[in-house]
Amino acid sequence: MQEVQSRDPREEDRYDAQRIEAKWHERWQQQENSLYAAEANSSKPKYYVLEMLPYPSGALHMGHVRNYSIGDALARYMWMNGYNVLHPMGWDSFGLPAENAAISNNTPPREWTLRNIANMKRQMKRLGFAYDWSREVTTCLPDYYRWNQWFFLKLYEKGLAYRKKSKVNWCPKCATVLANEQVVGGCCWRHEDTLVEQRELEQWFLRTTHYADELLRDLEKLDGWPEKVRTMQRNWIGRSEGAMVDFKLDGAADSVITVFTTRVDTIYGATSIQLAPQHPLVKDFTAKDAELRAQVDGMIAEQRKAKERGDLGEIEKHGVNTGRYAINPYNGEKIPVWVANYILMDYGTGAIMSVPAHDDRDFEFAKKYGIEIRQVIVPLQGDAAQELPFTAHGGKLTNSGLFDGLACDDAIKKMAAYAEKNGFGKATVTFRLKDWGFSRQRYWGTPIPMLYCEKDGIVPVAEKDLPVILPDNVDITLTGGSPLGRVPEFVNATCPKCGGPARRETDTMDTFVDSSWYFYRYTDANNNKAPFDSAKASYWFGDRGIDQYIGGVEHAILHLIYSRFWTKFMRDMGLIKNDEPVERLFTQGMVIKDGAKMSKSLGNVVSPDDMVARYGADSARMYSLFAAPPDRDLDWQDSGVEGVARFLARVYRFIAQNPVKAGTYSAEYSPNDLGPEGKKIQRKMHQTIWRITEDFKGRWHFNTSVAALMELLNECIGAPIFTSQEGPAMAFRADVQRKFVLMLQPFVPYLAYELWERLGEQESLLKAAWPTYDPALAKEEEIEIPVQVNGKLRSLVVVPAEATQDTIQERALADEKIKALIEGKQIIKVIVVPAKLINIVVR
């Protein structure tokens, strides 16, 4: 640093974030495995706070810094409040970018990944995040992924993992299959500009639908989750109650069209059947009818295009009559069978009964093609001839045979029961949620522990043979087939059943497996006998799961639904007791710059390393909490970071340049010693403690916490009482300085530790008690009461805080300005809100 010549000797001891942070960073490094370790047999209450683990892309971005600053502040606050805190970190380190890096710069995925981890861990440490590194989890290492394989065997045993051939999502850029959850608006979640194709492939699936009902129902319990996330999951699961009804195909007694409907009560109004173009029966119809075939193929192409454009709902409805008829099992009526472009094969049964009188889409379609529109529902009261389509539920049946007169809701139940009794249908529930497509045709993932034997078919790897190690030195290309298939030493194995030759599964697991249960591993990260010890997991998860989980909303569906599924499975295995993994979830907003998401192409990326180098970790962290409430988007402004750095410099001057050291003062002082100025500061201090404590309790508006600290400092700076050398004044200054540092600790640990030391304190700051506020001292003695006349602010009067209504009114009416205003007018009413305001209504 440049030599500064200054008259003021204090100038030589300026706030130098780099020097302070380097000093404490060095000290903390030396005890990295013990400093923030959770206690093993603690009598304290437990608190598990967790931030979503990062993908090791190479470097942290500001979104990470924000995420971890929130979690770290909370962890430190809970430590100070006497909790046994678990605050771990790990790496979601399988995934495609490692393979892409391998291709583009010829570095093996493992090496690339581990190097990135080392760099990001360095950044986290430099930022001063308090993680228990002894529990670090790295998902791409065999000591972790072997348990993925173990879980897979358990899922297979229970019938929750299965293999089937079906249409699956395929990303051409990733050259792999994707789960439904990984398709966003028809495109790949990693390649927003790449349309996902449909391919017919044989794949492993996990039966997430087994828990569909529970996954939906338990959302009600998650009142510590943002409503937004619960709604998104509800939509995703998409439960709908209805009935399946079989329509026989006329003239082909063994051919049946099963339709799904939520409105079986309208079935007497069904005047056609509509099939999705991909419906299996359609193939039979088109086999001998080239013209029909051409039209159907056109519809399939049209649907695909619309899906790719993301406006499937916008295409114009059209269809083609197949010339066949189906028989309505309720009344024996023959109705025509059509193929229509608005019927989706992947929802329900891919076939509907069309009731134009009571469905908007069917109505539009029937109008276009002149299909009969037959009303079978009328309102409960009043005019039966209302406008069609009449889609409301609140009606009763007409033209419906023996069900005439029933209310819709009643009819839905009775008619489903009738179908079941007569063997042509039943009440049923459909879900939008599909089973989890689980196989990936990629290298950098957990090998699926399965074998294919010519004699025994699909054979699981024996538990004792786990882990199936992912080989190194694999030739990776993004063309055709799983890279592992090109490694004979890997592929060629022995069948554990017959001892004959067997071929290994060469697909790997979706990386979302890794994050589905990693937070349980943190409770027992070094266990090599089991994924974790049940007792340890139950201690940290309790009945309701992780106390506080913090991350981006982009995982509202993906990670958060898979991990809920995994938890339910582990509970049913008897490994854990909790039904849900996370009690409270917080989704922080994005970090943006100049109104846009940070991206290389826009050139608006702010690098954490750069911020740390320019302003220090403390400033970068505090700014990321100060600039906006944590749940909202944060528009990054370097000048704002500077402002925070200025504030910290003033804090430093207030304490480090004028400290009252431990042992140099008497701890006792009485408020009466302080005088009005000191009392005012004391009041402000207790109000500040109150505000920040409240913010931590759940509101989490750390921006106002920081503002409160700034206000307190503004009050203190330049106050004459802090230059006094008298006993009580010294004791008071000592108290203010200590409480200030304690409140800084969650937000700016480096500066807080430095100042704590400057104050001569020996106790560990991390576990020093959070200051308490005294409501009596926080209370104002005198307050300004706004005086309104007819609701408009006209004056202010100063009264004692406890002033009665009468006193306030007396003072207000005696006020010169008020007197002049109400002169000659009639007072109609006076409203006095004690300690708040007075409003005089005059005419």
Added chain:
RNA sequence: GCCGGGAUGGCGGAAUUGGCAGACGCGCUGGACUUAGGAUCCAGUGCCCUAAAGGCGUGCAGGUUCAAGUCCUGUUCCCGGCACCA
């Protein structure tokens, strides 16, 4: 179309229970100190009005109330999610 969130000075935001709108910070203006200032300190800063006085002001239009950013009705725009879901 359905669901969730939002709109407050030049900017980020505050107002926790219907009770002084604009805390705190940025930026800007003026001043002090200084060889210098992109350091520090002091003062000012919603808009209109020469100042005082006064008036206006929380997307828009109404309403309830002594009193509305906050409650009610309607409406516009922005962000996010879902979507021919039968």
